[in-house]
Amino acid sequence: xxxxxxxxxxxxxLGEDIEKFKRIESASRRYLDLLGFTEIEIPVLESTDLxxxxxxxxxxxxxxxxxxxxxxxxxxxxxxxxxxxxVVRAYLQSGLHAKERISKLFTIGPMFRHERPQKGRFREFxxxxxxxxxxxxxxxxxxxxxxxxLLLGDLGIKRYTMEVNSVGCKLCREEFxxxxxxxxxxxxDRLCEDCLRRLHRNPLRIFxxxxxxxIEVSSESPLLFDYLCAGCSGHFQGFLAHMNDFGVxxxxxxxLVRGLDYYTKTVFEITSDELxxxxxxxxxxxxxxxxxxxxxxxxxxxGFAIGMERLALLAGNEEGPRKPxxxxxxxxxxxxxxxxLMAKDFIGQGMSLRYSYExxxxxxxxxxxxxxxxxxxxxxxxxxxxxxxxxVRNMKEKDQFELPLDPPGLAAxxxxxxxxx
Ligand SMILES: [Zn+2]
Ligand SMILES: [Zn+2]
Numbered sequence: 120x121x122x123x124x125x126x127x128x129x130x131x132x133l134g135e136d137i138e139k140f141k142r143i144e145s146a147s148r149r150y151l152d153l154l155g156f157t158e159i160e161i162p163v164l165e166s167t168d169l170x171x172x173x174x175x176x177x178x179x180x181x182x183x184x185x186x187x188x189x190x191x192x193x194x195x196x197x198x199x200x201x202x203x204x205x206v207v208r209a210y211l212q213s214g215l216h217a218k219e220r221i222s223k224l225f226t227i228g229p230m231f232r233h234e235r236p237q238k239g240r241f242r243e244f245x246x247x248x249x250x251x252x253x254x255x256x257x258x259x260x261x262x263x264x265x266x267x268x269l270l271l272g273d274l275g276i277k278r279y280t281m282e283v284n285s286v287g288c289k290l291c292r293e294e295f296x297x298x299x300x301x302x303x304x305x306x307x308d309r310l311c312e313d314c315l316r317r318l319h320r321n322p323l324r325i326f327x328x329x330x331x332x333x334i335e336v337s338s339e340s341p342l343l344f345d346y347l348c349a350g351c352s353g354h355f356q357g358f359l360a361h362m363n364d365f366g367v368x369x370x371x372x373x374x375l376v377r378g379l380d381y382y383t384k385t386v387f388e389i390t391s392d393e394l395x396x397x398x399x400x401x402x403x404x405x406x407x408x409x410x411x412x413x414x415x416x417x418x419x420x421x422g423f424a425i426g427m428e429r430l431a432l433l434a435g436n437e438e439g440p441r442k443p444x445x446x447x448x449x450x451x452x453x454x455x456x457x458x459x460l461m462a463k464d465f466i467g468q469g470m471s472l473r474y475s476y477e478x479x480x481x482x483x484x485x486x487x488x489x490x491x492x493x494x495x496x497x498x499x500x501x502x503x504x505x506x507x508x509x510x511v512r513n514m515k516e517k518d519q520f521e522l523p524l525d526p527p528g529l530a531a532x533x534x535x536x537x538x539x540x
Contacts, residue, residue: 128234128242139431140245144227146273147247147425150266156223156249161205163229167195173204173409175380177321182313184232186242198231202248203381203406203422210252211415221253238395238432245427255407255419257354260385261361263423267389267401268367270425274434276391279400281367283387284344284375285355286323289408291348296322298341309336326376344373354384381406385421391433400429443495443537445530446488447474450481450500457499460526468530489514495533499524 125131132140167187174181186198199205206224209215215222226248233242251259264281271279287295299322307315311330318325326337347355362369369387377386386404394400403423410418445465449455455478465472473491475484481498488496498510503524511533512519522532 126242128236130241130243136431139434140427143247143274143425143427143430143434146270147225147227149273150269151225151249154223154262154266156225159206159209159224159226160228161199161202161209161226163199163231164196165199165205165208167197169204169208170197170200173207173381173413174201175321175324177317177324178379179324179327180232180379184234186231186233200232201230201379202226202228202246202424203250203409206248206250206422207410207413207415207420210250211410211413216252216410216415216418219253221251223249223251225249237397239426239429240397241428246424247427248422248424249403250420250422252410252418252420255354255384255405257358257385258361260358260405260421261365261367263403263421264362264369264387265365265367267423267425268365271389274430276430276433278393279389279391279433281369281387281389282372282375283358283362283369283385284372285347285351285384286376286382286386286404287343287347287351288383291346291351292323292343295341295343295346298346299323299325299343302340303336306336309333321380323376324380326374338374342373343376351384358385377402377404381409381412383407387423393433394429399426400433401425442471443533444471444473444491444493445533446484446491446493446496447472448481448484448488448496448498449474449478450498451478453501453504454499457524457526461497461529464526464528465530468534470530470534472530494537497529 167185170185171181176182180200185200187195190196206226210222210224227246229243229245231243234240236242249263251263286292300318303310303318303322303325307318309332310318310325311328311333314325314328314330314333325333328334328337359369375386375388382404384405384407387402388399389401390398391400392398401423403421405419405421407419410416410420447458447461449458458474462472473488473493475487478484485496493514496512496514498512503509507524508521509524509529510519510521522529
């Protein structure tokens with residue numbers, strides 16, 4: 120029979136890959152916890168309207184990349200392509216906005232986009248998603264980037280660029296929109312069909328187009344940055360000053376726009392040349408109007424998402440301090456009877472104990488222990504039981520010694536020994 124395989128762009132995560140994911144997760148959690156963020160879990164499947172309304176129905180994500188289908192009840196549902204929309208929905212639905220002046224939330228999990236699979240890009244991918252509600256102070260914008268720099272440092276990632284820009288507010292965007300439309304109108308013949316459609320509905324989205332000619336046309340367009348109102352310009356200068364205070368270098372990229380409609384003021388992307396053409400592995404920005412547009416009170420907010428697959432490509436296979444692994448090799452039925460006692464003793468002490476289930480010869484058990492990377496092998500047979508001892512072989516030093524056969528105390532003795540080494 121033909122074997123069933125994962126869908127295109129989907130994959131299993133195991134072995135070294137899952138170890139990297141765990142490192143990224145635990146480092147993220149450490150800094151998020153220190154800075155007062157709390158975790159939230161939101162559904163993977165939501166109403167399609169949620170994403171069409173928040174991300175914007177003229178964006179590439181909503182137009183081309185969502186896993187949308189009609190469920191058995193006839194409702195249009197979508198696998199979340201990003202987390203912000205769902206977190207905003209949860210923030211309002213749970214009434215957090217009425218309980219907390221500032222809410223700092225994060226969620227970690229899979230997202231889904233029907234994109235062409237490429238290096239480090241999958242149709243199911245994972246993100247650490249961070250959102251802050253309740254303040255438009257540029258200090259929080261800087262705090263987020265500083266926190267990311269701590270996390271990257273922790274993971275041993277040094278070569279990256281933090282690109283930042285301001286995409287303004289409704290006020291400055293309105294003025295710019297007219298400038299942009301007239302710029303693109305005179306170059307309509309060079310725009311693709313999608314962009315022609317976007318020209319009057321949402322001209323800013325032309326910047327996201329991946330068509331070569333469209334990229335050429337937009338690369339010479341006027342810059343929103345030059346049309347920022349006094350408020351937005353002051354906000355951005357404040358943000359840059361705080362980045363300077365934190366000692367985290369950033370690069371202003373006036374052409375940086377994010378492919379979602381809801382962004383306002385600060386936007387950023389963290390890129391690495393090691394990732395090839397699509398080099399961003401973290402991205403985010405401020406979205407001061409989204410909560411209100413989703414039916415909530417006026418609430419400034421900012422957030423970002425780290426692409427875990429992309430970050431894993433950059434993070435090395437660093438080995439942290441390891442807990443010792445002990446292996447129990449038993450010979451014969453009498454010795455096997457000690458297995459539950461040994462297991463209870465070691466696991467109770469928070470030490471790892473491995474063993475074979477079939478017993479077999481000492482040679483085969485030693486080979487198994489070696490393959491597991493055991494630090495100590497405890498050997499017990501009839502002779503040792505008679506003498507009330509157990510042999511402890513140090514696999515690194517290749518020597519061995521005996522300890523009294525006393526399972527409720529053995530693990531503690533070995534733990535002490537390992538601590539001294
Ligand atoms: Zn403005
Ligand atoms: Zn185009």
